[in-house]
Amino acid sequence: MRKSGVTEKYVRVVQDMYESSRTVVRCAVGETEEFTVKVGLHQGSALSPFLFAVVMDRLTDEVRKESPWTMMFADDIVICSENREQVEESLERWRFALERRGMKVSRNKTEYLCVNDRDPSGTVRLQGEEVKKVQDFKYLGSTVQSNGECGKEVK
Template structure:
């Protein structure tokens, strides 16, 4: 996908890819339709198909004006209008990230910049982060990453002891020569911190329903 459409891609946030999902942004309805048609014709010329049923659009009105009238079409089909969507690319694979505090800080700062941008606010507006989160209905990225990490940890603990994913827990790596300085942060250190923060016992992982319930991070309403 990335190679086939490289000549179509624009800078973030006007074009973002995640696996086989595409996010296109434009200032006008006509601009969105033009981009959709260009991507459709390019992909279909390479024997790919842009799903009509899964394609949706969302209108963000940053002024006091009423929402514009009209529809968005893809070919001869009218595209459904949505009031919200979730872009997952920013935390793809986060279940296995051995994050340090500086990494969490960078992710949180980048997240708030995007949330302010999509809400039409800047730091000069002096709007608190909590108010912006309530407006867009998004929980902190650090909390969602912790949820993903603990969900994966629960999946691992429920696997049989002879499963490959469990055998790595007992690998002997003492023969590996370590470099100077402080050891790197490990994934298991993150897990221990998560368990302590949420007051969880790892034995609870065997109760899948309760484990999911305890680690779940709800989006603000």
């Protein structure tokens, strides 16, 4: 927050809110014992979207220097590049930057799409694991297709 220009007074207020936070988990069979929350944002807090935006803003500044063709909205990120190697490098940079801040890349939501695929047998890997290849994906409500068509979007 300090690096984003938030005054010390507000940084301390937020720190006070998050220091020694305790919670319980409610489920169908009752509640857990109270425990300390050491990571994450308070769910349902009006402040949480602001704090998330501050963290992602700093992270984006750091990662985008190396990956200028990146689109981002909230926690949805699209990495564009000329080749698979650059996509893998960008993906690793994002993974590293997120993990340094206690977050992680969702492997089951991570996928890639190739346009004008010259090497259909090629793959994209994240930490040695193959990333799922798709022919289309939705981003901000619009369908992006590998063949460049917009038929799915027009239906």
